[in-house]
Amino acid sequence: MSAPPIPLRRLRGNDVRAGVTVEWFTIGWMVLEAAVSLLAGIMAGSIALVAFGIDSVIELVSAGVLLRRLILERDHGLADPQRVERAERAASRVVGWSLVALAVYVTLHAGYDLWTRAVPDASPVGVALAACALVVMPLLVRVKLRVAASINSAALKADAMCGIVCAYMAGTLLVGLGLRAAFGWWWADPVAALGLVYFIAREGREALSNDGGCECACE
Numbered sequence: 001m002s003a004p005p006i007p008l009r010r011l012r013g014n015d016v017r018a019g020v021t022v023e024w025f026t027i028g029w030m031v032l033e034a035a036v037s038l039l040a041g042i043m044a045g046s047i048a049l050v051a052f053g054i055d056s057v058i059e060l061v062s063a064g065v066l067l068r069r070l071i072l073e074r075d076h077g078l079a080d081p082q083r084v085e086r087a088e089r090a091a092s093r094v095v096g097w098s099l100v101a102l103a104v105y106v107t108l109h110a111g112y113d114l115w116t117r118a119v120p121d122a123s124p125v126g127v128a129l130a131a132c133a134l135v136v137m138p139l140l141v142r143v144k145l146r147v148a149a150s151i152n153s154a155a156l157k158a159d160a161m162c163g164i165v166c167a168y169m170a171g172t173l174l175v176g177l178g179l180r181a182a183f184g185w186w187w188a189d190p191v192a193a194l195g196l197v198y199f200i201a202r203e204g205r206e207a208l209s210n211d212g213g214c215e216c217a218c219e
Contacts, residue, residue: 044123091155099204
């Protein structure tokens with residue numbers, strides 16, 4: 001296949017550089033988000049908040065893999081496209097299995113909390129963090145989806161879907177903690193966490209299908 005015209009290569013190069021920038025920003029945000037949510041979740045005994053922190057760690061790993069893939073294309077894309085493709089498939093694989101593991105963790109832990117009637121403490125820090133994530137993540141997702149479409153990167157699209165999971169988890173977390181604080185519904189936190197499982201598992205399967213590791217397609 002012949003190389004694209006110079007203006008198209010320049011446009012693609014700009015998009016790749018934008019992707020590198022947004023992944024660096026994602027890494028910084030996820031380090032903060034993971035540290036705060038895991039600490040606050042453990043202190044509050046909140047399964048949904050801990051799951052939110054684990055998701056942040058997954059997104060941190062995903063962002064690191066995607067950053068490597070984008071840097072490879074930025075520096076060696078035209079010279080070594082097969083290397084870029086291998087990095088992309090590795091990113092889809094990492095994201096997919098990590099999301100599947102998160103879905104299993106949330107299901108088991110939430111089920112245990114429902115069985116033992118565990119009651120989490122209030123976590124103002126967790127609420128504030130989730131509210132910030134609802135603002136930050138859609139902005140990052142928008143840029144990632146635009147760049148993914150421009151450079152035809154299924155891995156970057158999967159990484160953007162992790163951001164959508166994060167925003168969805170933040171919203172569900174706020175609802176669960178809010179209901180418990182307002183009405184004393186002890187079961188709201190684990191039920192809110194279980195509400196995440198289908199979405200998380202679906203996105204994990206989607207990422208694996210992009211790697212060729214899952215034959216079934218998501219709806």
